[in-house]
Amino acid sequence: MLQFDHASKRYPGNIDALNRVSFHLAKGEMAFLTGHSGAGKSTLLKLIALIERCTRGQILLDGHNLNKVPNRKIPFVRRKIGMIFQDHRLLHDRTVFDNVALPLIIEGLNYRDTARRVRAALDKVGLLNKENSLPITLSGGEQQRVGIARAVVNRPPMILADEPTGNLDPELSQEIMALFEQFNQVGVSVLIATHDLELVNKMGYRRLVLEQGHLTQGGESSHVAI
Amino acid sequence: MSLSDTAGSWLSLHRHALFSSLGKLAKAPFSSLLTLLVIAIALMLPTTLHLLISNGTQVSSQLDSSNQISLFLKQSVSNAAGEALSNKLKLDRDIVNITLTTKEEALKEFQQYSGFSSAIETLEINPLPVVIQLTPSSELKSIEQIQPLLDRLEKLSEADFAQLDMQWVQRLQAIVEIAERATMLLALLLALAVLLIIGNTIRLELQNRRDEIIITKLVGATDAFIRRPFLYSGFWYGLLSGLTAWLMTAGTIFLLERPIQNLSNLYESNFQLQFLTASESLTLLTISAFLGICGAWTVCSHHLKKMQPE
Numbered sequence: 001m002l003q004f005d006h007a008s009k010r011y012p013g014n015i016d017a018l019n020r021v022s023f024h025l026a027k028g029e030m031a032f033l034t035g036h037s038g039a040g041k042s043t044l045l046k047l048i049a050l051i052e053r054c055t056r057g058q059i060l061l062d063g064h065n066l067n068k069v070p071n072r073k074i075p076f077v078r079r080k081i082g083m084i085f086q087d088h089r090l091l092h093d094r095t096v097f098d099n100v101a102l103p104l105i106i107e108g109l110n111y112r113d114t115a116r117r118v119r120a121a122l123d124k125v126g127l128l129n130k131e132n133s134l135p136i137t138l139s140g141g142e143q144q145r146v147g148i149a150r151a152v153v154n155r156p157p158m159i160l161a162d163e164p165t166g167n168l169d170p171e172l173s174q175e176i177m178a179l180f181e182q183f184n185q186v187g188v189s190v191l192i193a194t195h196d197l198e199l200v201n202k203m204g205y206r207r208l209v210l211e212q213g214h215l216t217q218g219g220e221s222s223h224v225a226i
Numbered sequence: 227m228s229l230s231d232t233a234g235s236w237l238s239l240h241r242h243a244l245f246s247s248l249g250k251l252a253k254a255p256f257s258s259l260l261t262l263l264v265i266a267i268a269l270m271l272p273t274t275l276h277l278l279i280s281n282g283t284q285v286s287s288q289l290d291s292s293n294q295i296s297l298f299l300k301q302s303v304s305n306a307a308g309e310a311l312s313n314k315l316k317l318d319r320d321i322v323n324i325t326l327t328t329k330e331e332a333l334k335e336f337q338q339y340s341g342f343s344s345a346i347e348t349l350e351i352n353p354l355p356v357v358i359q360l361t362p363s364s365e366l367k368s369i370e371q372i373q374p375l376l377d378r379l380e381k382l383s384e385a386d387f388a389q390l391d392m393q394w395v396q397r398l399q400a401i402v403e404i405a406e407r408a409t410m411l412l413a414l415l416l417a418l419a420v421l422l423i424i425g426n427t428i429r430l431e432l433q434n435r436r437d438e439i440i441i442t443k444l445v446g447a448t449d450a451f452i453r454r455p456f457l458y459s460g461f462w463y464g465l466l467s468g469l470t471a472w473l474m475t476a477g478t479i480f481l482l483e484r485p486i487q488n489l490s491n492l493y494e495s496n497f498q499l500q501f502l503t504a505s506e507s508l509t510l511l512t513i514s515a516f517l518g519i520c521g522a523w524t525v526c527s528h529h530l531k532k533m534q535p536e
Contacts, residue, residue, distance in 0.1 A: 049444070049535075051444075051534070051535050051536065072448070072449075075443070075446045075447055075448045075451075076446070077446075078443075078444065078445065078446035079445075079446035083444055083445075089441045089444065090441075091438050091441060102441075102442065102445050103445050103446060105239075105242060106442070106445060106446055106447045106448075106451055107235070107446075108235030108236060108238055108239045109235065109238075110234060110235065110238055111238070150445070
C-alpha cells in the first residue's frame with residue numbers, strides 16, 4: 001500500500017528532516033510511527049499527503065510514484081488518504097454533518113448518497129445524534145471523532161493520523177485507538193504518528209521508530225535494500 | 227461512473243457553489259450592500275452618460291433634416307427676378323424644396339422678431355434682399371457633398387451669398403462625438419475600477435477563509451472546486467450591482483424627465499427622454515456579471531496557488 005524507498009527530505013539550510021527512510025506498509029496493515037518531537041514524524045506524513053515532496057528517493061502509494069504526481073493531480077492522491085490531525089482541523093462555522101460531508105461534496109456526490117454515507121460514518125464514531133451541532137459545542141474527544149468520521153466517509157484505502165490523541169486523556173485516547181482498529185479490521189491501512197508509547201506498547205502493532213530523521217526500528221534497513 | 231452521473235455531479239457541484247455563495251453575501255448584508263453600492267455607482271456613471279448622449283444624438287438627428295441653404299440675393303434683384311430665379315432652380319435635381327421670401331415679407335418678419343419695428347418704420351427704403359430657402363436633395367448628406375451646390379449657387383449673377391444651416395449641426399455632432407469618446411474612456415476606466423473592487427473584495431474573503439481553504443485542500447479539493455464559490459460570489463456581486471446600477475439610472479432619468487420635458491415644451495419640440503432599451507439593459511447586466519467573474523478569477527488564480535497546507 002505504502003512504500004518508502006530511501007526517501008530523504010532536506011529543508012532549505014541543509015536541515016535533514018528525513019534521511020534515507022525505507023519501509024513498506026502492506027495493504028490492510030496497521031502501524032505506529034513514534035519518535036521524539038523533531039524526529040521527522042510530521043515530515044514523513046507530509047510527504048505521503050504531498051504537502052511536501054521528498055528531495056531524494058521515492059514513495060509509492062497504492063502503486064503510484066508520488067514524485068511523478070503533478071501538482072494539479074495532488075487532490076486526487078489526497079482523496080485516497082483519510083487524514084486526521086491533532087488539532088482536528090474542522091470548519092467551525094459548519095455543522096458536524098457539513099464537516100463530515102466535505103470530502104463527498106468535493107467529489108460531487110449527490111445529496112441523497114452523501115447524507116446516507118455521512119450518517120453511516122457518524123454512526124460508526126458514535127455521534128449520530130450530534131449531526132446538527134457546531135464543532136465548538138463538542139468536547140475534544142468528540143471533535144476528534146468528527147475528524148475521524150470525515151477521514152473515513154469517502155472510504156479511503158489508507159488512514160494517516162498525526163498525534164490523534166495528543167490532547168486527550170488516556171481513556172478517550174483508548175476509545176479513539178479502538179476506532180482505528182475497527183477501520184483496520186475492515187481492510188483499511190492505518191499509520192498513526194504518536195508519542196504515547198504506553199498506548200502503543202499496550203496495543204502491540206508494528207512500530208516504526210524515527211530518530212533524528214533516521215528510521216531506526218521497524219523498517220527495511222536502508223543498506224540491505226539497495 | 228456513467229456520463230449522466232458525471233454530469234449530475236458536475237451540476238450538483240455548481241448548484242452548491244451558486245447558492246452557497248449567494249448565502250454568504252446574505253450572511254453579511256451590510257458589508258455586501260456597501261460593496262454592491264460602490265460597484266453600482268461605478269457602473270451607473272457611464273450608463274447614465276451613455277443615456278444622456280444617446281438622447282443627445284436623438285436631438286441632433288432630428289436637426290439633421292434642417293440642412294437648409296439660405297440663398298441671399300443681391301439688393302438690386304427685384305421680387306419678380308427672384309421669383310424667376312426660384313422657378314429656374316426648381317428644375318435643379320440637387321434641390322428638392324424651395325421657398326421664396328420677398329423683400330416685404332423679410333421686412334415684416336424682421337419687424338416682428340427684432341423688436342425694432344418702430345425704427346424700421348422710419349426707413350424709406352427696404353434694405354432687405356430677397357431670400358430663397360432651399361433644401362438639398364437627401365442624397366447630399368455631408369458638407370463635402372453639398373459644397374459644389376453651394377458654390378454653384380453663389381456663382382449665380384443674382385446671388386450675393388449662400389449659407390448652409392447644417393454647419394452648426396455638424397459642430398454639435400462633433401461635440402457629441404467627443405462626449406461619446408470621453409464616455410467610452412470613462413467606462414473603460416470604471417470597468418477597471420469595478421474589476422479591482424470585486425477582486426479586492428474576493429481577495430479579502432479568500433484571506434478570511436484561509437484556514438477553511440487549507441482544510442478543504444487537505445481533504446482533496448481541487449483548486450477549481452475551491453475557486454468555484456468565489457467565482458460565483460464575483461458573479462453575484464457583478465450581477466446584483468448591475469441591477470442596482472440599472473435601478474439608479476432609472477431613478478436618475480425619472481428625476482430628470484419632468485424638467486427636460488418642460489425645456490422641450492419651451493422649444494416646442496416633441497422630444498421624449500429615452501430610457502435604456504432591453505438590449506442595452508441586458509448588455510449592462512452581462513458586462514457587470516462578466517466583470518465580477520473576471521475580477522474573482524484573477525484574484526483566485528493568484529492567491530489559491532499561494533495557499534498551501536504546511
